Amino acid sequence: MFKSTTILAVKKDEKVAIAGDGQVTMGGNVIVKHQARKIRRLYQDKVLAGFAGAVADAITLFEKFEKQLESYHGNLRRAAVELAKEWRTDRYLRRLEALLVVASPDALLVISGTGDVIEPDDGIAAIGSGGPFALAAARALVRNTALSPAEIGREALIIASQICVFTNNNICVEEI
Numbered sequence: 001m002f003k004s005t006t007i008l009a010v011k012k013d014e015k016v017a018i019a020g021d022g023q024v025t026m027g028g029n030v031i032v033k034h035q036a037r038k039i040r041r042l043y044q045d046k047v048l049a050g051f052a053g054a055v056a057d058a059i060t061l062f063e064k065f066e067k068q069l070e071s072y073h074g075n076l077r078r079a080a081v082e083l084a085k086e087w088r089t090d091r092y093l094r095r096l097e098a099l100l101v102v103a104s105p106d107a108l109l110v111i112s113g114t115g116d117v118i119e120p121d122d123g124i125a126a127i128g129s130g131g132p133f134a135l136a137a138a139r140a141l142v143r144n145t146a147l148s149p150a151e152i153g154r155e156a157l158i159i160a161s162q163i164c165v166f167t168n169n170n171i172c173v174e175e176i
Contacts, residue, residue: 005021005024005038005052005127005130005166005167006020006052006126006128006129006130006131006133006134006157006161006164006167007019007020007038007039007051007101007126007131008020008124008125008131008134008138008153008156008160009048009050009103009124009125009126010123010138010152010153010156011105011107011123011149012123012142012148012149015105015148015150015175016048016103016104016105016108016149016175017048017149017150017152017173017174018039018048018050018101018153018174019134019150019153019154019156019157019171019172020037020050020157020171020172021038021160021161021167021168021169021171021172022034022036022037022038022168022170022171022172023036023166023167023168024036025166031168034170035170036055037172038051038052038058039172039173039174040062041174042062042066042069043066043069043070043074045176046074046104047069047074047104047176048102048103048104048174049062049065049100049101049102050100050101051098051099051127052127052128052129052131053097053098054096054097057096057097057098058098058100060093061083061087061093061096062100064083064086064087065079065080065083065100065102065111068080068083074104076102076103076106076107076109077109077117080102080109080111080117081117083100083111084111084112084113084116084117087111087115088113088114088115093113094113096113099112099127100112101125101126101127103176104176105176107119108123108124108125110125110127122139122142123142124138124139124142126138128166128167129164129166129167130157130160130161130164131160133159133163133164133167134157134159135156137155137156137159137160138152138153138156141155141156148175150173153173154171157171158171
């Protein structure tokens with residue numbers, strides 16, 4: 001599990017949102033930045049991606065993933081599987097320390113360097129040290145409110161920031 005971030009994705013109806021906090025922690029005990037952006041729009045703004053882990057590694061993976069999206073004409077699932085295969089088998093890439101959450105209105109996936117491509121059953125996924133807190137809050141909000149995915153993402157991260165020392169309340173949300 002990677003510390004110093006919380007990324008949450010929520011897919012509901014025909015909308016999807018990814019929310020992320022802005023905290024960057026160095027050495028596990030020093031906050032060095034409060035307003036980092038850990039979410040990107042990819043493939044003509046039709047795909048959202050968020051990361052937990054080393055920033056340089058995540059940027060490398062975003063670039064590789066965007067190339068896969070281009071190759072497969074925006075097919076999120078196919079691009080994710082191809083990225084996971086490349087990430088796992090490439091000698092350089094397999095040393096990268098990050099997790100990705102990628103989403104479009106059609107799918108929401110978690111991608112890891114061990115070859116995992118996981119599609120959550122309930123349309124909610126979270127990564128990072130505050131991920132379990134945000135995931136629990138989002139599940140409760142989905143079941144008990146009529147909030148949009150973006151609103152759920154923001155509220156769940158606020159809750160996570162009140163519990164997890166690696167999560168702050170400078171929240172960025174992107175929605176498609």
